[in-house]
Amino acid sequence: MNLVWKLLRQHVSLPQFLGFFFANLFGMLIVLLGFQFYRDVLPVFVGGDTFMKSDYLIVSKHISTGTTLSGSSNVFTTDEIADLSSQRFARKVAWFTTADYRVDARMGINGQQVLSSEIFFESVPDDFVDVSLDEWQWTEGSRDVPIILPRTYLTMYNFGFARSRSLPKISEGLVGMIDFQLFIRGDQYKGRVIGFSSRLNTILVPQRFMEWTNSRYATGEASAPNRLVMEVSNPADDQITRYLDDRGYEVEDEKLNAEKTTYFLRMVVMLVMGIGLIISILSFYILMLSIYLLVQKNTSKLENLLLIGYSPSAVARPYQLLTLGLNLAVLLIAWTILYFIRAYYMDIIVTLFPDIDEGTMMPALLVGLALFALVTVVNQFAIHHKIMSIWNHKT
Amino acid sequence: MERIEFKNVVPQVFAHRGQHDSDIWQQEVCFERGRLYLVEADSGKGKSTFCSYVVGYRNDYTGTISFDSRDARELKVSDWVSLRQRHISCLFQELRLFPELTALENVEIKNKLTGHKTRREIEEWFDMLGISDKLHAKAGLMSFGQQQRVALIRSLVQPFDFLLADEPISHLDDTNSRIMGDIMMQEARRQGAGVIVTSIGKHIDLNYERTLRL
Secondary structure, three states: OOHHHHHHOOOOOHHHHHHHHHHHHHHHHHHHHHHHHHHHHHHHHHOOOOOEOOOEEEEEEOOOHHHHHHOOOOOOOHHHHHHHHHOOOEEEEEEOEEOOOOEEEEEEEOOEEEEEEEEOOEEOOHHHEOOOHHHHOOOOOOOEEEEEEEHHHHHHHHHHHHHHOOOOOOOHHHHHHEEEEEEEOOEEEEEEEEEEEOOOOOOEOOHHHHHHHHHHHOOOOOOOOOEEEEEEOOOOOHHHHHHHHHOOEEEOOHHHHHHHHHHHHHHHHHHHHHHHHHHHHHHHHHHHHHHHHHHHHOHHHHHHHHHOOOOHHHHHHHHHHHHHHHHHHHHHHHHHHHHHHHHHHHHHHHHHOOOOOOOOOHHHHHHHHHHHHHHHHHHHHHHHHHHHHHHOOOO | OOEEEEEEEEEHHHHHHOOOOOOOOOOEEEEEOOOEEEEEOOOOOOHHHHHHHHOOOOOOEEEEEEEOOEEHHHOOHHHHHHHHHHOEEEEOOOOOOOOOOEHHHHHHHHHHHHOOOOHHHHHHHHHHOOOHHHOOOEHHHOOHHHHHHHHHHHHHOOOOOEEEEEOOOOOOOHHHHHHHHHHHHHHHHHHOOEEEEEEOOOOOOOOOOEEEEO
């Protein structure tokens, strides 16, 4: 065995180093987990919707008990739409066209029926829908209809049906598995689900299909629009809020919600990471105190080693290797534990949001490495400094 | 290294004394390689201080100490390390052994730095000094006289231009003192080194070329 180590490990206190080890492991794990979790969950809130263009708002009239009882309408008049279109912030205004006929739908996955119900359609002009025209195309007479479903349907299926009936979970890439049959007055159409939207709470079909079916199956008059979709130049514009408030309009403000959620998420993560960092810093102090105490107790040995020709770096090395080893072990164990925790929560996230980019552990690896490097460098420097103070008889 | 020079060196603790009746303090003295010196002093005259200055343990003095005309105060940490490893070996009065290591380990911990001696040569010295049975005994459990012999062996397992022996035989009988002197001088001559022995009266019987009084 190395004689210098045999000499210098005297007074190494196992409880002190264990204390440091677990405190540091705990702190490191919290910091890494906080950061990794934040990076993993963030896309859920900020991920764009693939089907609607970004800078749009969906506007409807406020529905209250009063309006329901009095039977007053919540539809938009032509004047109101014209007025809204003339505003400076409105780039483009259109309305949702609703189907004025009865639709029954049957949805099945892999041949197993999961939903059979009367549903409703809506459509918006094609230029509000951000998918390639090839997919969103409907030609008159075709029995094949492209459809965009609300994402909640997917979640409902994945968590409800798939779990309880041990059916396969589906992600957006596997929409082909969905078998969607539509029945309109005895005519059967085949719905081709091309995707899911988290920003639209409606079943969307192409405008041309809607117009054609309305003219063909609708019995009464075409209903007036009760929801508008508006593209704006700047969604954060104050003027928009003021205008809408004045007229008692409501905005389905999912974007804002996402921002709020992201803000709170960030705050919580910062708080957690802060706690982790404080634990790390405290554990770092434990280590430094232990090392200082160790050096202090071994001062005469260290001094003798220096006097018989050992260099300060050679004398510092055993302690530096000790801290390096401890820090490295902490880092590796923290990474390993994090790997399993992440595997657990990513499973849940992926089930909830099948299209989410699963990402990598890179953020945690990098932060861990940075933290490890910082702590180790400071350790090495502090130990060398302490040994030099013995060289200079300052202890 | 060929010479160690003291020019007007006065330890700070003696600064108030004014005139020094000494061959070293406040004088110009040169110790040359290959020669044998005896530094004699009563207690409290700064004998160990003298050794501390030469090995760079202390530097609380006025005047100049130089190694081959290089001022000791200008030496960097790495210079001192190389000096202690290859040029100046010291047999400390307080020995500075490690009590928790065995006698052999105490020597090996030094020999490992330079790999100067083989295990066989070291064991031979243990044998000559009559402590071969103590090779694997903890240094802390040995008598001071035995420890002095271990410390001597440790001071010889390195290349040196000067050997500084601070009261090497204070606890040894005449026979062992003589053997110690022989081993010390044999190794010093083999290396062509200078030897500086200090003493407060009892000293190894050697052919000193110069005796200085502190």
